[in-house]
Amino acid sequence: MKIFAPKEINPIETRASLDPAAVKKLVGLGAEVSVESGLGARCGHGDAAYIDAGATVTADRAAGLAAADLVTRVRQPALDEVGLLKAGAIHISFLDPFHETELISRFAAQQVSAISLEMIPRTTLAQKMDAISSQANLAGYAAVVIAASRMNTIFPMMMTPAGTISPAKVFVLGIGVAGLQAIATAKRLGARVTAFDVRPEALEQAESLGAKALRIDLGTTAGTDQGYAKELSPDQLAKQIDAQAKVCAQSDVVITTAKVFGRKPPILIKKDVVASMQSGSVIVDLAAESGGNVEGITPGEVTVTANGVKLIGLANIEGTVAKHASQVLAANFANMIEHFWDKEARTFMIKPADEIQQGCLITHGGSIVHERFKI
Numbered sequence: 001m002k003i004f005a006p007k008e009i010n011p012i013e014t015r016a017s018l019d020p021a022a023v024k025k026l027v028g029l030g031a032e033v034s035v036e037s038g039l040g041a042r043c044g045h046g047d048a049a050y051i052d053a054g055a056t057v058t059a060d061r062a063a064g065l066a067a068a069d070l071v072t073r074v075r076q077p078a079l080d081e082v083g084l085l086k087a088g089a090i091h092i093s094f095l096d097p098f099h100e101t102e103l104i105s106r107f108a109a110q111q112v113s114a115i116s117l118e119m120i121p122r123t124t125l126a127q128k129m130d131a132i133s134s135q136a137n138l139a140g141y142a143a144v145v146i147a148a149s150r151m152n153t154i155f156p157m158m159m160t161p162a163g164t165i166s167p168a169k170v171f172v173l174g175i176g177v178a179g180l181q182a183i184a185t186a187k188r189l190g191a192r193v194t195a196f197d198v199r200p201e202a203l204e205q206a207e208s209l210g211a212k213a214l215r216i217d218l219g220t221t222a223g224t225d226q227g228y229a230k231e232l233s234p235d236q237l238a239k240q241i242d243a244q245a246k247v248c249a250q251s252d253v254v255i256t257t258a259k260v261f262g263r264k265p266p267i268l269i270k271k272d273v274v275a276s277m278q279s280g281s282v283i284v285d286l287a288a289e290s291g292g293n294v295e296g297i298t299p300g301e302v303t304v305t306a307n308g309v310k311l312i313g314l315a316n317i318e319g320t321v322a323k324h325a326s327q328v329l330a331a332n333f334a335n336m337i338e339h340f341w342d343k344e345a346r347t348f349m350i351k352p353a354d355e356i357q358q359g360c361l362i363t364h365g366g367s368i369v370h371e372r373f374k375i
């Protein structure tokens, strides 16, 4: 089986789908791996490192795509690149299938089996290939480090002969994978952390990391069978926004990570709350790329409000730590390929009835096969 990893074309993307360690693993399985020249240039891996790991390096992207039995990439391809793939090829990447309807139809028409990393089930068996988690974990860390670097104050308490400096107050909104890592990182830096999530079990997890859980009685907050939160009702949302306003106003740093699977993230911090915050405080919105949790935040930009609050809506925050983000993402790819690898045929087996593939295989055999996206 020929595996090809093209360079990312989105200018904000610094990660690579394969790193040399993943190439080595795939070559060890018996795959022929080829990567586009410059694949790892923005995450610390030169072409020579891929060659040393057993890959061939090509500058001919179109030929690489056309010859591939399996393509790995971080972001979804441009529509016209789908047409370069051969019928029967497998394509694995983040796909944003809820919004990329045309792309999905194009994959089906091209008879490509498209696998969406976002749709990998959150199960123990699939954990080793769970790219959402591997990236969210690093994004949570990076969000805190970015906030710390943009403040004019420090995180830890310091008792010095010149007086005592109070610890930073950090509020983490949304305690999923990213939120938990943000709490852990902020605690390590010495901050006093408060956290809120609509899932009660997440509050307990925050407490076990030493954060103070903000408890707001919202009535029933249902979750999905995958452990995701469901959308709140307008009344519940209004109650939450009101109850957390005081915590925001008193915080030096607010990190928002709240997402509802398959939907636009809820706006949880409105302009009046931002206006009530102290000058010099910082909000990092990890949901910014998909719409944001904070009113007035511009995805991909850092802005300062009239009252001196820094709104950080950076896109691709995990890409700020591109080497490690690529390391774990590439490991997710290699683990997935290994999991479905047939040693004798030396090929990735498409098994539409398999529990994991049922979750993440979107198109196959010329059709959209995923129940959620069938037209």
Ligand code: NAD
Pocket: 121, 122, 123, 124, 126, 127, 130, 132, 133, 136, 173, 174, 175, 176, 177, 178, 179, 196, 197, 198, 199, 202, 226, 227, 228, 229, 232, 240, 257, 258, 259, 260, 261, 266, 268
């Ligand atoms: P996510 O990125 O979809 O959302 C981030 C957090 O935002 C979630 O904790 C969610 O509850 C929260 N949220 C939604 N609406 C909110 C609101 N109005 N206010 C505050 N918070 C709100 O979540 P995720 O990080 O991808 O994790 C989702 C779930 O999957 C979690 O339960 C996690 O423990 C679970 N998970 C399981 C596995 C596994 O079993 N293999 C792996 C990873 C994650």
